[in-house]
Amino acid sequence: MTSYAYFDRVFAVLDRSASVRDDPAATTLACVAGRIEFRNVSFAYDESAGALSGIDLTIQPGMAVGIVGPSGAGKTTLASLVMRLYDPTIGTVAVDGVDLRRVSQASLRANLAVVTQDTFLFHTTVLENLRYGMASASPAEVEDAARRTEIHDTIAALPDGYDTVVGERGCRFSGGERQRLALARAIVKDPRILILDEATSSLDSASERRVQESLAPLLAGRTSLIITHRLSTIRDADLIIVLDQGRIVERGTHDQLLAQQGRYAWLWRSQARREARRETYAFPGARRARGGRAVTASDPLELDPPAAGVGEP
Ligand SMILES: Nc1ncnc2c1ncn2[C@@H]1O[C@H](COP(=O)(O)OP(=O)(O)OP(=O)(O)O)[C@@H](O)[C@H]1O
Numbered sequence: 001m002t003s004y005a006y007f008d009r010v011f012a013v014l015d016r017s018a019s020v021r022d023d024p025a026a027t028t029l030a031c032v033a034g035r036i037e038f039r040n041v042s043f044a045y046d047e048s049a050g051a052l053s054g055i056d057l058t059i060q061p062g063m064a065v066g067i068v069g070p071s072g073a074g075k076t077t078l079a080s081l082v083m084r085l086y087d088p089t090i091g092t093v094a095v096d097g098v099d100l101r102r103v104s105q106a107s108l109r110a111n112l113a114v115v116t117q118d119t120f121l122f123h124t125t126v127l128e129n130l131r132y133g134m135a136s137a138s139p140a141e142v143e144d145a146a147r148r149t150e151i152h153d154t155i156a157a158l159p160d161g162y163d164t165v166v167g168e169r170g171c172r173f174s175g176g177e178r179q180r181l182a183l184a185r186a187i188v189k190d191p192r193i194l195i196l197d198e199a200t201s202s203l204d205s206a207s208e209r210r211v212q213e214s215l216a217p218l219l220a221g222r223t224s225l226i227i228t229h230r231l232s233t234i235r236d237a238d239l240i241i242v243l244d245q246g247r248i249v250e251r252g253t254h255d256q257l258l259a260q261q262g263r264y265a266w267l268w269r270s271q272a273r274r275e276a277r278r279e280t281y282a283f284p285g286a287r288r289a290r291g292g293r294a295v296t297a298s299d300p301l302e303l304d305p306p307a308a309g310v311g312e313p
């Protein structure tokens, strides 16, 4: 009798149909330029309050767009609509002017790569894991991608290098290593649209900076959505949007947003202060080693130098 109850539940799951399905007349989205449009988009997961409301946003091909905002603001939801994991409740999301409801999901997803906080690795070789999105990639291309995300040395040190099977003989990866693998996988796929959702959050700030520097040339020419809590990551983005409670509350470049003295400027200053404090506490010698200057020209700290005495032993 107990098993019957289990089976009921198993079948209930098996019988579920996906909320997003291909339209019978769905067309194939060819290789896109990468223009993304949200036209008056609202979205709710269920009967509760909406996760997004009244989003109007046009992202031109090749733009790097930073998406910031407090936890629960709707950043991941926004990205999910671009991947068409859900359809908007109201409004339209379009890529290259085509409503996503009219294209096949496979052809849409062939054009994009996503790196999130959690990376799924398959029970197969590291090589196959890395070229999962682009089966035709050569080992040399895969290795080049792995070098760019600083994971090559770790892989090379495994018993069978790139042929090591993930999960076997102690071949496990840390959170940061998995993120590097995911970034390498995205690079191998070479997509037109790249979505990074807290994609470097598991790395410490020094390696995050290095990985980002090596990613920068790769972002060029493709549309990228970069969701992050660390604002210094998206300082150079072509456009930054600030989400709060499902709405875009501010948009502009870093400089424009700082000049607005609004939410972004406030967040930026408080993060800069926090990072300054972390830096001086973590590396007490750092200030003196740099000639007593804790601030460099490109450093966010210059905006709001720590108060006198902060960080002194
Ligand atoms: N699968 C889901 N089902 C129901 N509600 C959800 C689901 N995913 C997110 N939500 C809700 O939608 C809102 C927006 O969530 P979302 O994940 O987009 O926020 P976020 O800005 O990405 O936050 P974080 O910075 O914490 O990742 C939140 O109120 C959240 O509780």
Ligand SMILES: [Mg+2]
Binding pocket: 075, 076, 077, 197
């Ligand atoms: Mg999120």
